[in-house]
Amino acid sequence: MNDPSTLDTNGLRRAFASTRAVLAVVRDDQLDAPTPCASWNVGALIRHVIDATRSARDAIDGITGRVADADENHTVGDYLDIYDDGIRQTLAAFGALRADASLFGGRLPASALLVMSTQDQFIHGWDLARAVGHSTNLDPELADGLLAHARTWVLDSHRGPDGVGLFGPAVPTSSAHPADRLAAFLGREM
Numbered sequence: 001m002n003d004p005s006t007l008d009t010n011g012l013r014r015a016f017a018s019t020r021a022v023l024a025v026v027r028d029d030q031l032d033a034p035t036p037c038a039s040w041n042v043g044a045l046i047r048h049v050i051d052a053t054r055s056a057r058d059a060i061d062g063i064t065g066r067v068a069d070a071d072e073n074h075t076v077g078d079y080l081d082i083y084d085d086g087i088r089q090t091l092a093a094f095g096a097l098r099a100d101a102s103l104f105g106g107r108l109p110a111s112a113l114l115v116m117s118t119q120d121q122f123i124h125g126w127d128l129a130r131a132v133g134h135s136t137n138l139d140p141e142l143a144d145g146l147l148a149h150a151r152t153w154v155l156d157s158h159r160g161p162d163g164v165g166l167f168g169p170a171v172p173t174s175s176a177h178p179a180d181r182l183a184a185f186l187g188r189e190m
Helices: 010-023 042-061 079-096 110-132 140-153 178-185
Strands: 101-103 106-108
Touching (some): 010 042, 010 079, 010 110, 010 140, 042 110, 079 110, 106 110, 110 140, 110 178
């Protein structure tokens, strides 16, 4: 059993803040724009980052098999309010975590779910920034830490074409920005 006091949610809070700052500049006329995630446009990516907050909370709460309603459109209305609600619920769930989480029909160490949620929120914030022309120089310290961690667990077997692999093949980059280097390592085209 994990001691929740050992789970430091600071990185997740920072990833949420970084992504929220990008969400705040997305305009309605950009919702159909393509993103570095080839199968998602900006609107679909916004739905994903919101659904990901729910997925993390549900995994912690032990709800398995939940699938987001594909017809649920988080880009209608104030998606920042919906995202903020998801952030609050996810952070509260991590704060109350007393055991490992249930995800994809199995058990996942709470610390692994925390890192996975942090990386997912952060990199998709980068994807949104890239798609809408916002700076991708997002939280350099957090990006450096996530890149160092990703290098320890992202294997070639995790890589493949969009929709097949968790990540695309690593791509070269000459960017000095840590978030760009993380994105390139995770297969985002620069």
